[in-house]
Amino acid sequence: MKTLLTLAWRNLWRKKRRTFITVSSVMFAVVLAIVLMSMVNGMKQQMIDSIISNISGHLQIQDVLYHDEPTMDHAMEYGKEVQDAVAAHDEFIEYTVPRIEGFCLASKELSTRGVYLMGVLPEKEDRMNNLLSRLKEGRMFTAEDDFVVIARGVANQLNLSVGDTIVLLGQGFQGMTAAGTYQVGGILEFPLPEQNNTLVYMPLQEAQHFFAAPGRLNSLILMLSDVSMADHLAGSIQEELDDEWYTLKTWEELMPDKVAAFEARDAQVRVFAWVLYIVAGFGIFGTIITMMYERLREFGILLSIGLKRSQLAGICMLETLFISIIGVIAGVFVGFPIVYWFYANPIQLADDLAEVMIDFGLEPFMSFSIASDIFVYQVLTIFIIALVVGLYPVRKLFRLDMISAARK
Amino acid sequence: MKTVIKTSELSKVYTNTAVPVHALKNVNLEFKEGEFTAIVGPSGSGKTTFLNVIGGLDKPTEGHVVIDDVDIATMKESQLFDFRLRHIGFVFQAYNLIPVLTAMENVSFIMLLQKKEKKEMQRRAKEMLEQVGLSDKLDVRPSQLSGGQQQRVAVARALASKPDFVLADEPTANLDTESAFNLLDIMLRLNREENITLIFSTHDQRVIEKARRVITLVDGAVDKDEYFERN
Numbered sequence A: 001m002k003t004l005l006t007l008a009w010r011n012l013w014r015k016k017r018r019t020f021i022t023v024s025s026v027m028f029a030v031v032l033a034i035v036l037m038s039m040v041n042g043m044k045q046q047m048i049d050s051i052i053s054n055i056s057g058h059l060q061i062q063d064v065l066y067h068d069e070p071t072m073d074h075a076m077e078y079g080k081e082v083q084d085a086v087a088a089h090d091e092f093i094e095y096t097v098p099r100i101e102g103f104c105l106a107s108k109e110l111s112t113r114g115v116y117l118m119g120v121l122p123e124k125e126d127r128m129n130n131l132l133s134r135l136k137e138g139r140m141f142t143a144e145d146d147f148v149v150i151a152r153g154v155a156n157q158l159n160l161s162v163g164d165t166i167v168l169l170g171q172g173f174q175g176m177t178a179a180g181t182y183q184v185g186g187i188l189e190f191p192l193p194e195q196n197n198t199l200v201y202m203p204l205q206e207a208q209h210f211f212a213a214p215g216r217l218n219s220l221i222l223m224l225s226d227v228s229m230a231d232h233l234a235g236s237i238q239e240e241l242d243d244e245w246y247t248l249k250t251w252e253e254l255m256p257d258k259v260a261a262f263e264a265r266d267a268q269v270r271v272f273a274w275v276l277y278i279v280a281g282f283g284i285f286g287t288i289i290t291m292m293y294e295r296l297r298e299f300g301i302l303l304s305i306g307l308k309r310s311q312l313a314g315i316c317m318l319e320t321l322f323i324s325i326i327g328v329i330a331g332v333f334v335g336f337p338i339v340y341w342f343y344a345n346p347i348q349l350a351d352d353l354a355e356v357m358i359d360f361g362l363e364p365f366m367s368f369s370i371a372s373d374i375f376v377y378q379v380l381t382i383f384i385i386a387l388v389v390g391l392y393p394v395r396k397l398f399r400l401d402m403i404s405a406a407r408k
Numbered sequence B: 001m002k003t004v005i006k007t008s009e010l011s012k013v014y015t016n017t018a019v020p021v022h023a024l025k026n027v028n029l030e031f032k033e034g035e036f037t038a039i040v041g042p043s044g045s046g047k048t049t050f051l052n053v054i055g056g057l058d059k060p061t062e063g064h065v066v067i068d069d070v071d072i073a074t075m076k077e078s079q080l081f082d083f084r085l086r087h088i089g090f091v092f093q094a095y096n097l098i099p100v101l102t103a104m105e106n107v108s109f110i111m112l113l114q115k116k117e118k119k120e121m122q123r124r125a126k127e128m129l130e131q132v133g134l135s136d137k138l139d140v141r142p143s144q145l146s147g148g149q150q151q152r153v154a155v156a157r158a159l160a161s162k163p164d165f166v167l168a169d170e171p172t173a174n175l176d177t178e179s180a181f182n183l184l185d186i187m188l189r190l191n192r193e194e195n196i197t198l199i200f201s202t203h204d205q206r207v208i209e210k211a212r213r214v215i216t217l218v219d220g221a222v223d224k225d226e227y228f229e230r231n
Ligand SMILES: Nc1ncnc2c1ncn2[C@@H]1O[C@H](COP(=O)(O)OP(=O)(O)OP(=O)(O)O)[C@@H](O)[C@H]1O
Pocket: B014, B016, B017, B021, B022, B023, B041, B042, B043, B044, B045, B046, B047, B048, B049, B050
């Protein structure tokens, strides 16, 4: 075995320049693929983080029917059963965010608008999505207050300022009418128009009262210490809850369209990366074929003096693997610092793009990912390509007529 | 003296040609231990074919090749690989050596495949390179050796593992006269000192004169089989 390794290794350097060029082509493909994947994964992670903190959280406990039919009638009871189930998994849950929410009509004098009322605990929301940083005027309520804070768009549409009174009218639990008059205590600004034009925040307890649903929630958001635990934890918590009433939804289940969009994008990136790999694969293929044909006589002689076909095939396979592995290692060594640098110093986006990003609730930076699976993916893919490409000389060697090969 | 190779009614017909070629016709020959034999004959007379068949590189169409009481004509390819490795040394006309290995490594190569003990292998390789007059070229690669020196390394490799016999197909064909004589002298000396049976084919009349037994093939059949006294 050591002999085969030595032979394969030395054979590589018989034509140094050719080997160098082939290794470089593999390296460039790997570097490009790493940078591409790192960039796309970085953006994806940025978007996922934004979705999780702004919208869904990691995991939600809901009434079984709420996801398909989000009305106040499907508000769940937030009592001992849910609290115990959550407490039993305390070690994995960083904090919980309770919400009761629903559409309402908001009016001031003669103008009326549809708004989305969120009953929340302010410090929990702030921990999840920095709600307090959105406050531009007035003050935020505490859990015990009974005033509302509204988004800037709502304020503009209804011509409301801090200190004014807003009338809210909606549908409460089990057909009850929800109605109330509230003072506007503060104004929030949101980047997304659909948030900015619709959101009204109210203390949780006051909102439960408003919706005639004391002790009930539409969702209890669970923020986890480790996102990858979400699926496992969902199952485990569900076991402690009556599944006739309660269900657990991961962020992926709550946001299926987003997940599908990410998957489509991942597929595009993989196609592009595979184009790179195939180009590199042909480079390797060309080199090993030339290496083989220019040595057929040598092979004939080696086989004549007693080297087995399998040993010779092993040498050729090792040569292919060496070229590929050197290429991939070089690619990772060059690619890693590049993406690490961009990871540590995200690219600040220029004006237009930055605005788009902000509009989507994202930081105006292009962030890169340094997740290890990007690199593992390269190594495995190139390894598989090398194995496939390396089969050609192996097949050829097992059919080689050694007498005529040795004679040429 | 012990018989090393015995062929009986050996025939080889190539049928991959337009007209079938009878490259060997009923060849019955015996080679004894320690013989130094030249196979001669005009081009196309079957010298290479004969060496390939007794070396287990090619199958006879009919007949037997008995070496060490086994008929290698009936062996499977995989068995032949092993048989060649353990019993037969080969020297070809050119390009014998592995370009990426040094002279020393080339000479050790067969022994390495035979999984010989490392110390013994190195001792033997060194000894053989000394025998062929290349003790100053141990760590040199083939590309830095002359054609004659390369052939000497090939001879050293073929003999290093002490095979039952060594086959050499026109080992001097690519060499100038002086190198050819030099190589022949070395082969002759090793044949005597190591008592290794050597069979080689050649066109070269001057080289033929060194052999103690000369077998002449004509059209694939043995035309003459002569013994000479030489010193
Ligand atoms: N693989 C083959 N296929 C078909 N015919 C072959 C093959 N090998 C040899 N022959 C034929 O068999 C005959 C003997 O060839 P061989 O090579 O044994 O002769 P030779 O004595 O070694 O000749 P030379 O002195 O030119 O090397 C020739 O007629 C040759 O054309």
